Amino acid sequence: MSRIRPRTPFRTAVLSGTAVLAAAALTACGGAEGSGTGSGKAAEPTTRISVNLSGRQAKAGEPVTVKLAAGRLQQVTVTDSKGATLAGAVASDGKTWTSARPAAPGTAYSVEARDTGGGTARADFATASPEKVNKLTLAPGKNTTVGIGHPLSIVFDHPVKNKAAVEKRLKVTTSNHTEGSWGWMKDYSGKDRVDWRPREYWKPGTKVTLAAELNGVDSGGEGGWFVRDYQTGFTVGAHQVVKADLDHHTLKLLRDGAVVRELPMSGGTPGGDKASWRGKTVLMSKEGTINMRSETVGLGDAYDKMVDYSMRLTWSGMYAHAAPWNKAYFGNTNHSSGCLGMSTSDAGWLYGQVRPGDPFEVDGADAKGTQAVNNGYGDWNVSWADWQAKSAAH
Numbered sequence: 001m002s003r004i005r006p007r008t009p010f011r012t013a014v015l016s017g018t019a020v021l022a023a024a025a026l027t028a029c030g031g032a033e034g035s036g037t038g039s040g041k042a043a044e045p046t047t048r049i050s051v052n053l054s055g056r057q058a059k060a061g062e063p064v065t066v067k068l069a070a071g072r073l074q075q076v077t078v079t080d081s082k083g084a085t086l087a088g089a090v091a092s093d094g095k096t097w098t099s100a101r102p103a104a105p106g107t108a109y110s111v112e113a114r115d116t117g118g119g120t121a122r123a124d125f126a127t128a129s130p131e132k133v134n135k136l137t138l139a140p141g142k143n144t145t146v147g148i149g150h151p152l153s154i155v156f157d158h159p160v161k162n163k164a165a166v167e168k169r170l171k172v173t174t175s176n177h178t179e180g181s182w183g184w185m186k187d188y189s190g191k192d193r194v195d196w197r198p199r200e201y202w203k204p205g206t207k208v209t210l211a212a213e214l215n216g217v218d219s220g221g222e223g224g225w226f227v228r229d230y231q232t233g234f235t236v237g238a239h240q241v242v243k244a245d246l247d248h249h250t251l252k253l254l255r256d257g258a259v260v261r262e263l264p265m266s267g268g269t270p271g272g273d274k275a276s277w278r279g280k281t282v283l284m285s286k287e288g289t290i291n292m293r294s295e296t297v298g299l300g301d302a303y304d305k306m307v308d309y310s311m312r313l314t315w316s317g318m319y320a321h322a323a324p325w326n327k328a329y330f331g332n333t334n335h336s337s338g339c340l341g342m343s344t345s346d347a348g349w350l351y352g353q354v355r356p357g358d359p360f361e362v363d364g365a366d367a368k369g370t371q372a373v374n375n376g377y378g379d380w381n382v383s384w385a386d387w388q389a390k391s392a393a394h
Contacts (some may be wrong), residue, residue, distance in 0.1 A: 049066055049067060049068050049069065049073075049113055049121060050066070050067045050069075051064065051065070051066050051067075051111055051123050051125065052064065052065040052067075053103060053109075053125045053127070054123075054125050055125060055126075056125070056126045057126070057127075057128040058103065058125050058126065058127045058128065059127065059128065060102065060103050060104060060105035060106075060107075060127040060128060060130070060216060060218075060225065061102045061103070061105070061216055061217070061218050061225070062102055062103060063088075063098050063099045063100070063101070063102055063103070064078050064086060064088070064098070064099040064103055064109070064111070065096060065097070065098050065099075066096065066097040066098075066111060066113055067095060067096050068094070068095050068096070068113075068115065071094070071115050071116065071117060072090075072093075072094030072095070072115060072116045073090045073094050073095070073096075073097055073113060073114070073115055073116075074090075074114050074115055074116045075090075075113075075114045076088060076090070076097035076111065076112070076113045076114075077111070077112045078099060078109055078110070078111050079109065079110050079112075080104070080107050080108065080109055081107065081108040081109075086099040086100070086101055086103070086109075087099065087100045087101065088100050094116070097113070101213065101215070101216060102216035102217070103127050103216055104127065104215045104216035104225075104227060105127050105128060105129060105130040105216065105225045105227060106127060106128070106129035106130055106227065107126065107127050108124070108125075108126040109124065109125055109126065109127075110122065110123070110124050111123040111124070111125075130224060130225035130227060131224070132158065132222070132223070132224030132225070133224050133225060133226075133227050134156060134157055134158045134160070134219045134223050134224040134225065134226050135156075135157045135158075135226075136154050136155065136156050136157065136212070136214075136230065137154070137155045137157075138152075138153070138154055138210070138212075138230060138232045139152075139153045139154075139155075140152075140153075140232075140234045140356065140357065141232070141234070142231075142232045142233060142234070143233065143234070144234045144235075144356075145234065145235045145236070145237045145355065146234055146235075146236060146237060146355060146356055146357030147236070147237060147238075147240060147282070147283065147354070147355050147356065147357030147358030147359065148201040148202045148203075148204065148236055148237075148239055148240070148241075148357065148358070148359065149201055149202075149241075149280070149282040149283075149357055149358060149359035149377070149380060150202075150234075150236075150282060150356065150357025150377065151195040151196060151197045151282075151377055151379050152172065152195065152196040152197075152208065152210055152232075153193065153194075153195045153196075153377065154170070154193065154194050154195070154212070155187050155189070155191050155192070155193045156191055156192045156193070156219070156223070157191070158192075158219060158222065158223040158224050159191075159192055159219065159221055159222060159223045160192045160194075160219045160220065160223050161219060161220030161221035161223060162217070162218060162219060162220035162223075163184055163192075163194075163392035164392040164393050165217060165218070165220075166194075166214065166217060166219065166226075166392075167182050167184075167194065167391065167392050167393045168393055169212065169213045169214050169217055170182065170194070170196070170210065170211075170212050170213075170214075171210065171211040171212075171213065172196050172208065172209070172210055173208070173209045173210075173211075174206055174207065174208050174209075175205075175206055175207040175208075176203060176206055178198050178202065178203070178206060178208075179198060179199045180196050180197055180198040180199060181196070181197065181199075181387060181388045181390075181391050182194050182195070182196050182390070182391045182392070182393070183195050183196075183197060183373075183379065183382070183387050183388075183390030183391060184390050184391070184392055185373055185374045185390065186374060187374055188315040188316070188374050188375055188376070189315075193374065195377070195379055196210075197379045197380070197387060199384050201239075201359065201380075202236040203236065204236055204237060204238055204239050205235070205236060206235070206236040207233065207234075207235050207236075208233060208234055208235070208236070209231070209232070209233040210230070210231065210232050210233070211229070211231055212229060212230040212231070213229050214226035214228070214229060214230065215227060215228050215229050236357075237355055237357070238255060238256070239255065239256050239257070240253065240254065240255050240353070240354065240355075240358045241253075241254045241358065241359050241360075241361060242254075242283075242320075242350075242354065242358060242359065242360045242361070243361050243363070244265065244267070244320075244340055244360060244361070244362045244363070244364075245363055245364055246267045246268075246270075246276060246278065246334060246362065246363065246364025246365070246366040246367055247363075247364040247365055247366060248364075249264060249265055249266060249267065249329075249330070249331050249332055249333065249334065250262055250263065250264060250265060250331065251263045251264075251265045251320070251340060251342065251350075253350065253353055253354070260353070261349070263342055263346045263349075263350065264330040264331030264332075264342070264343075264346075265330060265331070265340050265341060265342050265346075266323065266326050266329040266330050266331075266332075266333060266334055266335050266336050266340075266341045267334040267336060267339075267340055267341075267362075267364070267366060268318075268334055268336050268337065268338035268339065268366075268367075268368070269334055269335055269336065269337070270334055270365075270366035270367070270368075272368070273338075273368070274336070274337045274338050275334075275338065275366060275367055275368035276318060276334070276336075276338050276339070276340065276362060276366070276367055276368070277313075277314060277316075277318055277338075277362065277367060277368065277369065277370065277371040277375075278362045278363060278364060278367035278369070278370055278371070279361075279362060279370040279371040279378060279380075279381040280359055280360075280361050280362075280371075280378070280380035280381055281313045281314060281318075281359070281360045281361075281362060281371050281376055281377065281378060281380075282313075282356075282357060282358070282359055282360070282376065282377035282378075282379075282380070283311055283312070283313065283354055283355070283356050283357060283358045283359075283360060284312045284313065284314075284315075284356060284376050284377065285311075285312045285356055286310075286311055286312075286351060286354070286355075286356065287310040287311070287312055287319075288308075288309070288310060289306060289307065289308050289309075289310065290306070290307055290310045291304070291305070291306055291307075292304075292305050292306075292307045292310075292317075292319075305325075307319075307321050307322065307323070308321065308322040308344060308347065308348070309321055309322045309344070309347040309348050309350070309351040311350075311351060311354065312376070313340075313360055313376060314371060314375045314376040314378075315374075315375050315376050316375050316376075317338065317339075318338050318339055318340075318371075318376075319339045319340070320339065320340040320341075320342070320347070320350065320360065321339055321340075321341060321342075321347055322341070322342060322343065322344040322346075322347035322348065323336060323339070323341025323342065323343075323347075324343060324344050326341045327343060329341075330342065330343060334366045340360075340362075359380065
């Protein structure tokens with residue numbers, strides 16, 4: 001190893017029987033008494049340290065470790081090229097400092113170590129650039145207010161093989177210590193997705209934050225590396241639930257458990273693909289006036305309409321919306337192509353009352369089955385025990 005004076009960069013050395021380490025001498029600010037040097041100068045006390053990562057193509061995804069040969073470390077600072085620091089801690093014996101997070105790919109780092117005697121030393125290294133980068137999409141959006149049924153949902157651009165490692169870096173904080181769990185699935189799009197769902201519907205007023213500390217985490221397989229962190233937060237609004245009864249052809253809006261208004265409706269035609277899904281679904285989005293075409297949901301050329309007050313409930317095309325062409329069936333017959341249809345005035349009123357995240361609880365025999373967990377936000381159709389089993393971190 002080479003002797004290094006204060007503020008001098010580390011040199012690298014190959015240590016026998018070990019990997020290549022960045023090594024340096026930690027030099028105290030004041031020299032010690034000389035001992036027969038013959039020059040009259042005090043000898044400079046030195047302490048050697050090593051860093052587990054070195055060079056310009058160091059392996060990402062590992063914590064940075066700084067080791068001290070003698071004495072005790074006081075502080076170690078690892079800073080990237082953007083000025084961000086890696087948090088870490090000195091071991092109880094004072095010999096080793098380890099970062100709490102891994103080194104990220106494609107990043108240059110500077111290491112500065114200080115011992116209890118006041119000596120300092122520096123080192124620099126850079127990690128290899130990633131061959132593939134994984135990104136994600138978060139819902140709900142940042143600083144939004146959502147209904148009591150909206151899960152925290154993450155969809156990844158590329159497959160995630162190391163699900164447990166990724167899940168451990170997803171930190172959910174709530175203002176009232178809400179119990180919840182992550183659950184993995186294949187999104188309706190075919191991409192990997194993980195949702196964080198409370199055990200029961202959110203309590204109104206709950207504030208939720210997510211810190212996805214993924215920078216430096218390997219997705220595994222062909223998924224690539226995460227090269228940044230993500231943050232989002234939202235607030236839970238009023239306790240609102242929409243109950244749709246397919247057998248009695250009614251739709252009720254309940255607020256804090258009390259019925260605000262009951263509306264006549266017509267659900268999907270039973271006995272085939274046009275039937276509605278039953279179960280606890282969640283209002284995904286309010287889309288206003290949109291063009292609905294039967295070809296997009298596999299129903300041939302049965303319809304092509306501009307539809308008002310459209311409220312999306314599933315990815316497969318189930319909406320609640322205005323359906324004035326079906327007015328003869330409101331309150332008495334299920335005769336739609338799978339959606340929950342109402343008069344224009346009733347749909348307009350409901351559209352103005354609900355927000356994304358409000359649960360729509362659809363019940364009745366005239367259904368084609370229960371909404372799948374990944375077809376929109378069907379998380380609530382899974383028991384709590386089965387939902388917890390979807391976590392990769394257990």
